[in-house]
Structure formats: structure tokens, C-alpha cells
Amino acid sequence: MINISKLIGSGYNRFWHNKNFYRVVKGSRGSKKSKTTALNIIYRMMKYKWANTLVIRRFSNTLKQSCYTDLKWAINKLGVSHLWKTNESLPELTYIPTGQKIIFRGLDDPLKITSISVDVGILCWVWFEEAFEIETEEKFRTVVESIRGSYDDPEFFKQVTITFNPWSERHWLKRVFFDEETREDDVFAITTTYRCNEWLDEQDRKRYESLWKTNPRRARIVCDGEWGVAEGLVYENFKVSDFDIEKVIHETQATSYGLDFGYVHDETAFVALAVDQKEKKIYIFDELYEKGLSNQKIYERLVEKGYEKSTIIADSAEPKSIDELKRLGLRRIRGCSKGRDSVMHGIQFIQNYKIIIHPKCVHFIEEINNYVYAKDREGNTLNKPIDEFNHLMDAMRYAMEVFMEKRKARAVPSLY
Structure with a gap:
């Protein structure tokens, strides 16, 4: 029996159980948002036999060394590597007992996203990693529109998970998911920091803390996950x-x-x-x-x-x-x-x-x-x-x- 609290540690209990359509994590570096998301996807897919997941980054060549690696790590962490088939060349992950899939795509090839189909269940979950790289809301919406349909199960839900580091308050992510007056409906949005990562290397922890002394402006973004403030920009155009x-x-x-x-x-x-x-x-x-x-x-x-x-x-x-x-x-x-x-x-x-x-x-x-x-x-x-x-x-x-x-x-x- 897997002990979820021991597995994910602190700071992500609400995230783990959340079923809002949009589940958004704005986090500092070292806040374990990507690792926790990877664990959650693997755990949930083995629980819900109808679920397939699409993993998105702005460029396809960045997926293998980030999300794909994190999800393989999660499979091993959960001790279920014998239940999952890996395909390094695509890349792709398949849950062997049911045939459910985790599919990886980059926004640099939109045609490959709109034409995705699955053999088992329904493509109902999407994970946008490093979403700050996506320069326009329109590109994001194109993928979200592909999450449609329903499944005959009372527990069925669709969900878009978004994880990113906040570089600038001018980014569309702030307006769409964090600003009270303009944010989407059906959104769960949180900010996490390295402080909730009990497994963070002590040297990294000290490095983050020392940044407050040497560079407080950068620390607000890197350590506290706050938006980069655009006031006084040297280049505005x-x-x-x-x-x-x-x-x-x-x-x-x-x-x-x-x-x-x-x-x-x-x-x-x-x-x-x-x-x-x-x-x-x-x-x-x-x-x-x-x-x-x-x-x-x-x-x-x-x-x-x-x-x-x-x-x-x-x-x-x-x-x-x-x-x-x-x-x-x-x-x-x-x-x-x-x-x-x-x-x-x-x-x-x-x-x-x-x-x-x-x-x-x-x-x-x-x-x-x-x-x-x-x-x-x-x-x-x-x-x-x-x-x-x-x-x-x-x-x-x-x-x-x-x-x-x-x-x-x-x-x-x-x-x-």
C-alpha cells in the first residue's frame, strides 16, 4: 500500500486530490512541482482505467530530458516499472495492463497534436510543463480544445495541469489563471516554493537562502515564486x-x-x-x-x-x-x-x-x-x-x- 503523504511530502495535498478543469502551479525553483505532477499522473492513470495523458512543452526536443525523464522516475519511485512499457524513440509510455498511454508532443508541430487519438479510454488529461515558454494564449487554447468528449463513469473528469516558473507579470498566464477579475472559471491555482521540498539538497537550500542577501529581486522570483515585476524595464518594445x-x-x-x-x-x-x-x-x-x-x-x-x-x-x-x-x-x-x-x-x-x-x-x-x-x-x-x-x-x-x-x-x- 502506497503512503501518499510520505510519497509527496508537504505542500501538495490539495493539488494531488484536485479535480478542477484547470490545475495550475506557479512555483519557485526546487519546489518539486514537476516531480509531484509526474507522480500524480502515474498514480492516477493506474487508478482510472479510462485516462490517457498528453504532455506538452513548447518545443518537442525538450520533452525527453524533462517530462519523459520525470515520468519514468515516478514509475520507478512508485515501484511499478514492471507495469509500464517505455518507448524512447517516440517517446511514449504505455500502462501494460490496460494499454493506456502517455503521449508527448511539442507545440512546434501543432498538426501532430490535433490529430492524436487513443485506442483505450479517452484523452482527457493534459500536462503543460514550463508553460511560460508558450508565448500566446491562442497556442494554449488549441491544445485545450482537443480535450473533449466524455466517458461512462461517475468518477470521470477532464483536467489540464499547468506548471511553470513565473518570469514576468506581463505573461498571459497571470491574467488567465491568477488575476481575480480575469481568471478562468473552474481553476485551482497555487504558488509553491523550495521551502515545501523536504528532499531538497542542503547545499541548494543554502544557495536559495543566500540569494536573499545578495540579490533580493531575483530571490523573489527564484525562491518565492513571485511574478517578475515589469516596472522600470530597460527594453519595453x-x-x-x-x-x-x-x-x-x-x-x-x-x-x-x-x-x-x-x-x-x-x-x-x-x-x-x-x-x-x-x-x-x-x-x-x-x-x-x-x-x-x-x-x-x-x-x-x-x-x-x-x-x-x-x-x-x-x-x-x-x-x-x-x-x-x-x-x-x-x-x-x-x-x-x-x-x-x-x-x-x-x-x-x-x-x-x-x-x-x-x-x-x-x-x-x-x-x-x-x-x-x-x-x-x-x-x-x-x-x-x-x-x-x-x-x-x-x-x-x-x-x-x-x-x-x-x-x-x-x-x-x-x-x-
């Missing part, structure tokens, strides 16, 4: 929108790449962008955002992405790293220009453009939603940005130097 990357590159004929170095405590941040000078638009179409990368690893990651021959403008504060990357094979990498007020000059230049971000650039989206102007001790806004959420923002600034230089060149009058 941006949107997340799916676009054809190859088409944009071809039509603009103006790409550039920026690199900000990091290592142990900060991420190495790389951004790829295309610029439409006529329409004053910057298209963000690729990123790299990872801690602990040596220069060799940076080189390998950028080669994997196909940028070996690209002109990359990097942080000139690290000339040694630039020289090493050049020796490794990034022949066209160079340092950015720095001088008095160069940060604000770069920001002001970029503010003349509309920034359009491809939804796969999730770290860029997080940063731009939280990159705000600093304040003094009295709460007055200063004419400089905060020193956080800025690695990709700096990389964008470096990449845009190319276009700043072109503008300066045009402004110099000819002597002949």
Missing part, C-alpha cells in the same frame, strides 16, 4: 513571436552575434540576431546560456550551432579568452568597443528598435522581462540598469555594435 528564422535571415541579410563570458557564478551568454534596418526591428533567433564553460567548450558549442565562421563580437574585458577562441578556430571573433557611457549609449541605440524574440530563446525572454533600471536607496530610478539579468542583454549590445558603427560611418561627412 519587445514581443515573443514565432517566426521563420531562415526567411528572416534571408530577407534582412544583416546578422550579428554577441558573446558575454561567464564561468562559475555567471553564465556564458551568446546571442544571434538579425536586423531589419528599414523597419527598425531586431530578431533574436538563437542563444547559448550555460555556466561552467571553458573556452574549449564555448568553441565546441558555437561550432555545433554552426557559427564557426561568423563574426562574433565578445566582451573585450577578456582579451585572453578572445585570443584563445581565435586560436581554436573562431577566426572572426573580436572584442567589443568600450568607453565612457558605452553601456547607456548601446541601450539607447537598441531602444530605437522593436525586439522580436523567437520562443526557443527562453533565457533571453527571462532576462529581458527582468532587466530594469537600478534605483538608489530612496527608491529613485537611476539612469543605469541593474547588474543582473544582463548576460544576454550585454551580448545583444555587443552584437548591435556593428549597426552602431555603420550609423557613425554614415554620419561622417565626406571630404571629397
Whole structure:
């Protein structure tokens, strides 16, 4: 007999038993929301023989290392691995006694979602993991509309489970599921934090707690699961929108790449962008955002992405790293220009453009939603940005130097 309270621990009892149509968890990092959801789905599917589950993330290539892995972990945690069949290639999970299925899809292929059918029971449950990656409510609604039909069982219920970290209060998830005046009917919504995770590693727990001392603004989001507040944003004219990357590159004929170095405590941040000078638009179409990368690893990651021959403008504060990357094979990498007020000059230049971000650039989206102007001790806004959420923002600034230089060149009058 499984002891559910011992299995899930504290903070999720109401979530576990809830049967509202929408079951939403906004949580901090380390709040065990994904692991608890995975356990709940496996447990419930073995209880209700009519249930099949569709698991959704914005991009299909992120499913295998996240939701699929979590659900396999849940099967083993419950001690029922002999009752489940795994299919790594699809991926897919099948409950052997009945043939019920857990199906995985990405929103990057909507046709494969609308055409899903099951052999046993009904497709009645959906789990949207990392729902903050879904840039429009319309994409979300398309999937929800596929959850229809009924089943002849008094215990039958349909449910959409949504889990995410709250990056910005401007996201549609807040309006649809959390704001009293606009929220959907039939919603159960909670916020959980790392404090309800009794199995969290002690080192991680101390790291979260120390964040309150070093970076209280980030701690409110990362530790307490609060919405990122958009007040005082450095860049306000941006949107997340799916676009054809190859088409944009071809039509603009103006790409550039920026690199900000990091290592142990900060991420190495790389951004790829295309610029439409006529329409004053910057298209963000690729990123790299990872801690602990040596220069060799940076080189390998950028080669994997196909940028070996690209002109990359990097942080000139690290000339040694630039020289090493050049020796490794990034022949066209160079340092950015720095001088008095160069940060604000770069920001002001970029503010003349509309920034359009491809939804796969999730770290860029997080940063731009939280990159705000600093304040003094009295709460007055200063004419400089905060020193956080800025690695990709700096990389964008470096990449845009190319276009700043072109503008300066045009402004110099000819002597002949």
C-alpha cells in the first residue's frame, strides 16, 4: 500500500486530490512541482482505467530530458516499472495492463497534436510543463480544445495541469489563471516554493537562502515564486513571436552575434540576431546560456550551432579568452568597443528598435522581462540598469555594435 503523504511530502495535498478543469502551479525553483505532477499522473492513470495523458512543452526536443525523464522516475519511485512499457524513440509510455498511454508532443508541430487519438479510454488529461515558454494564449487554447468528449463513469473528469516558473507579470498566464477579475472559471491555482521540498539538497537550500542577501529581486522570483515585476524595464518594445528564422535571415541579410563570458557564478551568454534596418526591428533567433564553460567548450558549442565562421563580437574585458577562441578556430571573433557611457549609449541605440524574440530563446525572454533600471536607496530610478539579468542583454549590445558603427560611418561627412 502506497503512503501518499510520505510519497509527496508537504505542500501538495490539495493539488494531488484536485479535480478542477484547470490545475495550475506557479512555483519557485526546487519546489518539486514537476516531480509531484509526474507522480500524480502515474498514480492516477493506474487508478482510472479510462485516462490517457498528453504532455506538452513548447518545443518537442525538450520533452525527453524533462517530462519523459520525470515520468519514468515516478514509475520507478512508485515501484511499478514492471507495469509500464517505455518507448524512447517516440517517446511514449504505455500502462501494460490496460494499454493506456502517455503521449508527448511539442507545440512546434501543432498538426501532430490535433490529430492524436487513443485506442483505450479517452484523452482527457493534459500536462503543460514550463508553460511560460508558450508565448500566446491562442497556442494554449488549441491544445485545450482537443480535450473533449466524455466517458461512462461517475468518477470521470477532464483536467489540464499547468506548471511553470513565473518570469514576468506581463505573461498571459497571470491574467488567465491568477488575476481575480480575469481568471478562468473552474481553476485551482497555487504558488509553491523550495521551502515545501523536504528532499531538497542542503547545499541548494543554502544557495536559495543566500540569494536573499545578495540579490533580493531575483530571490523573489527564484525562491518565492513571485511574478517578475515589469516596472522600470530597460527594453519595453519587445514581443515573443514565432517566426521563420531562415526567411528572416534571408530577407534582412544583416546578422550579428554577441558573446558575454561567464564561468562559475555567471553564465556564458551568446546571442544571434538579425536586423531589419528599414523597419527598425531586431530578431533574436538563437542563444547559448550555460555556466561552467571553458573556452574549449564555448568553441565546441558555437561550432555545433554552426557559427564557426561568423563574426562574433565578445566582451573585450577578456582579451585572453578572445585570443584563445581565435586560436581554436573562431577566426572572426573580436572584442567589443568600450568607453565612457558605452553601456547607456548601446541601450539607447537598441531602444530605437522593436525586439522580436523567437520562443526557443527562453533565457533571453527571462532576462529581458527582468532587466530594469537600478534605483538608489530612496527608491529613485537611476539612469543605469541593474547588474543582473544582463548576460544576454550585454551580448545583444555587443552584437548591435556593428549597426552602431555603420550609423557613425554614415554620419561622417565626406571630404571629397
